[in-house]
Amino acid sequence: MSETHIDRQYLSAVLARLLTIDSPTGMTERAVDFVCDELRDMGISFELTRRGAIRAVIPGQAKGSDRAVAAHLDTLGAMVKQIKDNGRLEVAMIGHWSSRFAEGARVTVYSDNGKTTRGTILTIKASGHTYNTEIESQPVTWEQLELRLDARVANRDDVVALGINVGDMVAIDTNAEFTDSGFVVSRHLDDKAGVAAVLAAVRALVTGKVSLPVDCKILFTIAEEVGHGAPHILDDDIAELVAVDNGTFAPGQNTSEYGVTIAMKDMSGPFDRKLNRHLLDLCEANGIEHSRDVFKFYRSDVAAGIEAGYDARGSLICFGLDASHGHERAHIDSFVAVGELLVAYLQSPLLGSDV
Incomplete structure (x- = not known):
């Protein structure tokens, strides 16, 4: 197995750039373009699916049975549900996240005419000087929120005149911060940190001129947060599928905050035992900090693929994430550990069909 190393600076730079690109499910084009540019720079061939997901290929020695690594480019977000008479907007969530973490968020509304408008998501009763203790008794629901636009609007007609309509996308600011201690505090680390780790692993293989045993398809999906996951990008040649996402x-x-975590099971059921043990053995052999965990309320690209009926071994590897789908925090060491495991895994032999 060739010695390769994850470039931490490259990983951090890619992640920082991704976190500046709005990509709620349904509006992932700019993130897709960015990843395509990175793949071109590395000389990796790729194609876009009809829906706009990315299927890249790193050629291997043997043909026929491939392996795949998947990470998703889409994030949580919101959509304009109604324009209120007072000029505020009712919003509906994209993906599954609590309105508790939407309160106070700075956002951008993307209109059909190409215009963007800034704003803030607030509770309906937002002023303590007006509502006093009533602000504390409001329920935690999306129906209790509204979007205040940073524009001179006083009624519905004013909002419509801006070009804002029902169905416009609302992207949530990341407020990303990279600390000197190695932590990254930001919304949408799920799964932009996973994407950055995958690209860093690919770059390590390319710069190291590593020969892979079989073709590897690097998949960047665009609708994981709404449950669609990888099925729309898979093909029947894929024998092994490893998804990269966050671990709670x-x-x-039992997720490792500074290493990589192999998920043994999520709400879709247990992952492939033989592939999981292979990943754990690779961590041991290569000195990669790791743990194993079971997730209660969790789905991923690989779970969606398995449920869709694809005949492939499936596993999920994770970077450690605190406060998932909320005010997230993770450590660069965990992203690097994910990349290190991917590099080792993609150089290892394809597993046989025996159980």
Whole structure:
């Protein structure tokens, strides 16, 4: 197995750039363009699916049975549901996340005419000087929120005149911060950190001129947050599918905050035992900090593929993430560990069909 190393600076730079690109599910074109540019720079061939997902290929020695690595470019977000008479907007969530974490978010509304308008998501009763203790008794629901536009609007007609319509996309600011201690604090680390780790692994293989045993398809999906996942980008030649996503670092979980975590099971059921053990053995053999965990309320690209009936071994590897789908925090060491495992995995032999 060739010695390769993950470029931490490259990984951090890619992640920082991705976090500046709005990509809620349904509006991923700019993120797709960015990843395509990175693949071109590395000399990796790729194609776009009809829906706009990316299927890249790193050629291997043997043909016929391939392996695939998947990460998703789409993030949580919101959509304009109604334009209110007072000039505020009712919003509906994209993906599954609590309105508790939408309160106070700075956002951008993307209109059909290409115009963007800034704003803030607030509770309907937002002023303590007006509502006093009523602000504390509001329910935590999306129906209790509204979007205040940073524009001179006082009624519905004013908003419509801006070109804003029902169905316009609302992207949530990341407020990303890279700390000196190695932590990244930001919304949407799920799964932009996974994408950055995958690109860093690909770059390590390319710069190291590593020969792979079989073709590897690098998949960047665009609708994981709404449950669609990888099925629209898979093909029947894929024998092994490893998804990269976040693992929940929280009480009652066993996720490694600074290493890579192999998910043994999520709400879709257990992942492939033989492939999981292979990944764990690779961590041991290569000195990669790791753990294993079971997730209660979780789905991923690989779960969607398995449920769709694809005859492939499936596993999920994770970077450790605190406060998933909320005010997220993770450490660069965990992203690097994910990349290191991918590099080792893609150089290893394809597993046989025996159980």
